[in-house]
Amino acid sequence: xxxxxxxxxxxxxxxxxxxxxxxxxxxxxxxxxxxxxxxxxxxxxxxxxxxxxxxxxxxxxxxxxxxxxxxxxxxxxxxxxxxxxxxxxxxxxxxxxxxxxxxxxxxxxxxxxxxxxxxxxxxxxxxxxxxxxxxxxxxxxxxxxxxxxxxxxxxxxxxxxxxxx
Numbered sequence: 001x002x003x004x005x006x007x008x009x010x011x012x013x014x015x016x017x018x019x020x021x022x023x024x025x026x027x028x029x030x031x032x033x034x035x036x037x038x039x040x041x042x043x044x045x046x047x048x049x050x051x052x053x054x055x056x057x058x059x060x061x062x063x064x065x066x067x068x069x070x071x072x073x074x075x076x077x078x079x080x081x082x083x084x085x086x087x088x089x090x091x092x093x094x095x096x097x098x099x100x101x102x103x104x105x106x107x108x109x110x111x112x113x114x115x116x117x118x119x120x121x122x123x124x125x126x127x128x129x130x131x132x133x134x135x136x137x138x139x140x141x142x143x144x145x146x147x148x149x150x151x152x153x154x155x156x157x158x159x160x161x162x163x164x165x
Contacts (some may be wrong), residue, residue, distance in 0.1 A: 006052070007075050008024030009054055011132075016130055020054075037048070074122075075124045078126070086126070086130070123158065
C-alpha cells in the first residue's frame with residue numbers, strides 16, 4: 001500500500017453538491033503547481049496524492065483503488081449533517097447511512113464496504129451544503145470550506161478535522 005487517493009463526489013450542476021469535485025480541482029491545481037516548482041527527482045513526492053473527480057459514481061473507480069491500494073482513501077462529499085453551511089466533519093462509518101448525501105448510484109456505505117479490503121484507512125469528509133438545487137451557484141461558506149479541506153489534505157492534517165458527533 002502506498003499514497004493517498006482522494007475521491008471528490010458530487011454534481012457540478014447542483015450548487016454546493018459540487019463540493020467534493022471542487023476539492024479535487026483545488027488539489028490537482030496545487031499539486032501541478034508544486035510539481036512544476038520541484039526538480040524532476042523530487043516531483044514524485046507530489047504523485048503520492050491522486051485526486052479524482054468521480055461525479056456521482058464513485059463505484060466506477062473501484063479498479064483504480066484495487067490497483068493502487070492506498071494507505072488512505074479520502075471520500076469528500078456534500079452531506080446534510082444538520083450543521084451550519086460550510087461545516088466540515090469526518091463522518092464516522094456508523095453515521096453514514098443516517099445522513100443525507102448527494103445523489104449517488106450506490107449508497108456510500110456499500111461502496112466503502114467493498115473497497116475497504118484494498119485500503120489502509122478510509123475517511124469520509126462531509127461538507128454541509130447551504131443549497132443543492134440545480135443551477136444554483138456554490139455558496140460562499142462551502143467555497144471557503146473547499147479551500148480549507150484541500151489545504152488540510154495537502155498539509156497532511158485532514159485527520160485532524162473534527163468528527164461528526
